[in-house]
Amino acid sequence: MSGAGFLAVDSGGSGLRVVVGTAVGDGSGPPGPRGRRVSGEPVRTGPRGIDPGHLLGQLLPMARSLAEETGVARLDTVVVGAAGLATLGDALRAELPGALARELGVRTVALAADAVTAYVGALGPRAGAVVAAGTGLIAVGTDLSRWRRADGWGHLLGDCGSGAWIGRAGLEAALRAHDGREGGSAPLLARAEECFGPAEGLPGRVYPRSDRPAVLASFAPEVAACAADDPVAARILRSAARHMADSAAAVCPAGGEPRVAVTGGLLRMGDPLLVPLGEELARRLPQARRTSAEGDPLDGSVRLATDLATGSLTLPSDERMLWVTSLPSG
Amino acid sequence: MSGAGFLAVDSGGSGLRVVVGTAVGDGSGPPGPRGRRVSGEPVRTGPRGIDPGHLLGQLLPMARSLAEETGVARLDTVVVGAAGLATLGDALRAELPGALARELGVRTVALAADAVTAYVGALGPRAGAVVAAGTGLIAVGTDLSRWRRADGWGHLLGDCGSGAWIGRAGLEAALRAHDGREGGSAPLLARAEECFGPAEGLPGRVYPRSDRPAVLASFAPEVAACAADDPVAARILRSAARHMADSAAAVCPAGGEPRVAVTGGLLRMGDPLLVPLGEELARRLPQARRTSAEGDPLDGSVRLATDLATGSLTLPSDERMLWVTSLPSG
Known part of the structure; x- marks a missing residue:
């Protein structure tokens, strides 16, 4: 099993969209997205921004069942693109990475403003x-x-x-x-x-x-x-x-x-x-x-996850736009 | 006692201002305002507009004590200038005149949008x-x-x-x-x-x-x-x-x-x-x-009351701007 499994998320006003895939090919298939799931329930936001508990409550079961279905045993890399992250994401930064490490064994977590996932979806990693x-x-x-x-x-x-x-x-x-x-x-x-x-x-x-x-x-x-x-x-x-x-x-x-x-x-x-x-x-x-947009914000989240998983991310990190953190292996 | 006693009201965001006076001179003094009172409590507005009960609850005691103090025994004419009357005044039109007739023996009631009392206060009855x-x-x-x-x-x-x-x-x-x-x-x-x-x-x-x-x-x-x-x-x-x-x-x-x-x-x-x-x-x-404004909205309310009481109102009536109603004598 490769260590390149990823979970890419787009959390917006109409709900949560999630993709599981691998960044490199392995015995079970070529690199890329392998499964996709949608929840119609928008993640709650409170005074501390996006509610990490509400996000995790939806995300963890979706991630686990997608991983099982697609044979991606371990989700090393998670990218969450979220509306309002730039001004509302403090609770998410504080709680999400640790929870994902504990529950799914995740090693790298990135939080991206939805404007950044829209950017990457539209233009890829270009200026x-x-x-x-x-x-x-x-x-x-x-x-x-x-x-x-x-x-x-x-x-x-x-x-x-x-x-x-x-x-x-x-x-x-x-x-x-x-x-x-x-x-x-x-x-x-x-x-x-x-x-x-x-x-x-x-x-x-x-x-x-x-x-x-x-x-x-x-x-x-x-x-x-x-x-x-x-x-x-x-x-x-x-x-x-x-x-x-x-x-x-x-x-x-x-x-x-x-x-x-x-x-x-x-x-x-x-x-x-x-x-x-x-x-x-x-x-x-x-x-x-x-140019026309190549893809949508979920495509941007997938691209960020793929580049992070393969160590080829060329886009800049920034606390309020694209925040990346590596976790100690458990 | 003359029948020219009036009550002039300005109801705004900072509370209720009230004047009692007479439109013609009598034994107890010349025509004009005789007493003035202020309540710092803005009148509540609800889905039907200004709350008539809340307005009357403040207005009636103020009017009675002012009338007693100033010797204006009967308040024949009442003018209420109120913020938001143009779009919010249906409850007021339905309930205020009858209540003022019952409680104070009022014969003529006018409701004016605060923009109209501001107008009359500023320019008087001129075009x-x-x-x-x-x-x-x-x-x-x-x-x-x-x-x-x-x-x-x-x-x-x-x-x-x-x-x-x-x-x-x-x-x-x-x-x-x-x-x-x-x-x-x-x-x-x-x-x-x-x-x-x-x-x-x-x-x-x-x-x-x-x-x-x-x-x-x-x-x-x-x-x-x-x-x-x-x-x-x-x-x-x-x-x-x-x-x-x-x-x-x-x-x-x-x-x-x-x-x-x-x-x-x-x-x-x-x-x-x-x-x-x-x-x-x-x-x-x-x-x-x-020109500079001659006076403020309460002055406008007083002027409207004086002109109504002496039958000399030359300004036009209009359901949403300046609404005048005469009540049967009780």
Whole structure:
């Protein structure tokens, strides 16, 4: 049995996704992922960040049964990519490695911000910048000697150009039209009233909700739908594209041949956003080659695990972005 | 005893302010306010808006003891100016008039949005526009035949140019500097870290709070303090001034000789805001005469009560702005 077995995890808002595999081939098969499992239950976060007990309670049974099914007897390397690790991961750092060593005999544990697994999934271990844009927005880049991040500050302090940002700007333009203020859009007002009912009731539909960013982001596709005929909507999407390029430019290496990719649900907005986005990225990052994402955050987690297991990780470590720890053998 | 006794109320975020007086002179004194009382307990709001029971529980004892002290035996007219009446006042309209008739023998009750009492306090019963700007922002105007309002949609959907808006824009500029994004301000970043600690901790200082708009607005004075030397801060205040002028222009009568006034805590920002505000108002409203506010919302409530009691109210009624009801004599 090789010592190259790995467990790669992506923990996000829709639950836990787990892959077991080996980093080198052995008698039972070639290198690579061997089995995959999904739990639809998102890991709880509390005041200390992601709840290590809740994560382990789901992860350990999934890992054990996958290891048994796939014949990967020992999981030496574990990589956990998790939403919010950058600001919320202290409990995880304190408790997860020891528990994984005790329960599974793990030797190397890496915790990665979801923006880092998105980066590695999109570009692999190459220099460049990745903008992950959905309800929120964060950009991550590296020149292979250190990580940089930009934005990701949430819907009140930043996430400029995100789905929540676009939707909020669209609703503001709708209410400007309602009031007769400058900068209003009658088409966006009509869409807003179709989606949320009479304008007077809009505050009551937004403020009492605990998922306000998602409510705002739900209006972003309506802004895209209006952009062909409405200059106000088109201007909002152009500004969003400019903000996304600002974030990419802040993290992208200046030299070399960096790649730049955009990932996440906001790509579904289609041409009304993607055409100005392509133009703004080309203008701000003439040195970078625009590419499509090769894979998703779980693919990034698998790639990190494979490189760690074979001692070939070339990406930089960093307490808040990609934190790697080796454990004494038990 | 005259039948011109009145009770004028201003119910706001810092509590209840109450005046008892008479609209015409009598044996015991000249017309006008005779006594005043303040309760530091803000009236509760629930899902049906302002809680009528909680308001009456405070108001009735204050009114009775003021009436006794001042010799105003019968309170025929009551005006209640209340925050959020425009969108939150259904319970108040349903229950307050009957209760005041039963308990105090009141004959005429008016409910006014706080923006209307601010208007009347500032301009009296004249045509024009008033921008009430504090943590939030709303503009109210009238040509004396109908009321118009603009903005007041809250910190996510509008309140453009308000304290929360300025503070939010300032914190965004601070974090842009932190990330190395375009549009950042190093002086605002330094101020933000003085106020809230290291930038990384800012989301944790803002999002868990239930008074997020007030937290954002607390940073607005720092933006004003930076504006003399920092072009980013100056640009934020210029944009705020433009938004305030947009709202004023949307509600100000086009003809006649309208007056325009700005009221509220945002005036304390001083010249860094007031100079561009004067320029933007002059540009957008060349027909309007800029004036200082004559009085505050409680003065507006007193003026409405006096005019109602003497049958000389010239301002328009409107279900959501200034709602007047007469009760059968008991």
